[in-house]
Amino acid sequence: MYRIALKMLMGDRGKYLGIIMGLTFASLIMTQQPAIFVGLIMRSYSFITDLGLPDIWVMDPEVQWVDDIKPLQDTELYRVRGVAGVAWAMPLYKGLLKARLPNGMFQTCIVVGLDDATLVGGPPRMVEGRLADLRRADAVIIDIDGAREKLSQPPAVPGGKRIELKIGDTLELNDHRAVIAGFSKNTRTILSQPVLYTTYSRAKQFAPRERKMLSFILAKAKPGEALADLTRRIRTTTGLAAYSREEFMGVTFRYFLKNTGIPINFGVSVMLGFIVGAAIAGQTFYSFTRENLRQFGVLKAMGTSNWTLLRMILLQATLVGMIGYGLGVGLTSLFGWAMRNTILAFKFPWYLLLFSGIGVTLICAFAALISIRRVITLEPAVVFKS
């Protein structure tokens, strides 16, 4: 009987494909949109995740997220170093500065100033050159994506290739020379601004005269020190905000969710995908059942139980559900693969599979339910109606 159920469905090419298309659409939207959303979310705190070494971030208590810089006095660094349980603490400058390109154009960059001695807070990975090269005169390291995109210059001849920066090229930041000593590979940030690394003292020269320069204090707990205890101790002794890495990611992430409207936009997309997919697939599936009511009636008259008919319909719904889901997830993966080297934010963690899987299951369950209801209440005597 199950084979008959499948043949009934697949024999009706138009409806069969219609249902699968609806489900594919729903599954695609319910996977691809959240994947972009997750990608964006991860970029919102990528500055934090890219910085692997320290496990505590100390900052002004008013700071709301990672790009909300409220500088501290340099002396705060020593107070944090003085807190019991802190293994080390290093300064970090983070600011937006305009860099002047060789051709005279300007581009805003995220400038990161690292502790001169230890260079703690450097990029996750070097593509060209070494981090230690920052110790050379006027040296800066820039991220490779920035170098290729926003910091590249228009081609010399129309239609030619854009001119990318290379090692040894110079930029100007507030009339200070900066020589490119290497390229790093960073996780993109939300606005994809180029990231430029330098030393803390050099960053002070680049930055316009500001009274306070210290953006963050990066600290490491002594071995065996509980992070929760230590952050509390830093807070109470210094009056500053101190977060573990995960906490600061959470703070940033929540600020981002609350203040950008991005979750609503994606939520609306996902809802629309669900509703449109459910409408198309549910509607087509139901109309398939309705058109086959006479066949179901014949089966019923011949002695097929409601229980068997129910399982036949569930099987039909499961089949189209699995195909639609597979196609939707496949298309999403294809999309992500095609976009892997572009600016587009896209992350496809396993829980998105679960998310869209549940969505598709709900649609199929709904479609099956209305059909089953119709078939179960069907009187077998309809078979003699002409």
Add this chain to the structure above:
Amino acid sequence: MGADKDLAVHCRGVLKTYGTGEAMVTALQGVDLEVRQGELMMLVGPSGCGKTTLISVMAGILDQSDGDCRVFGQDLMHLRNHAKLAFRARNIGFVFQAYNLLPTLTAAENVTVPLLINGMGRKEALKKAEQVLEQVGLGARTRSLPSQLSGGQQQRVAIARAIIHEPRLIVCDEPTSALDHETGHKVMELLKGIALRRDRTLVIVTHDARIFEFADRIAEMDDGRVIRIVTNSSQLH
């Protein structure tokens, strides 16, 4: 109930109403009818007189509102749902005016349906279906879809489907009405020649006077009642 043993169907005072209140329609107003085992009985009468309703009650796909209807001694109305389904699956075959084949199944697959419902495996059922299709003269068309067959061929597939599980009663509603005279005649010859046996009864609803000659007995209905039973169509009118 000794006499009941030879009866395929025994109806007494069968009453059937549809709907309630103002919209109530009385389709059967006390039908008394006995159908013997192994006979071909036709039900005739004007449109709307209750013929379809009566065979629906006999086939156990519709419950009467009142009265008693026994099929091979079984009071179907008072059987539990599960037992009633099993009874239909085992004992009843159906032939319809509109054939009612499943359009996406081949002829052979359509014929297997009653066997599958009775729990037979697919392979075995297909083998048997091919044999029965052979019997109705469609051995060469087992893999055709209904849409690739003529009306007469489709009705022959339907007959194969109605007999494959060896039911004891086959009910047919206007089996020849959609067919031309000659094809209808062939279908009747098949029904009488293959479907009808000593242990298998046929009840055929029809208003097609040209096939009356195939009947053993003819029950004439009017206005929800059986008004008379004849053994020869010349006795009608």
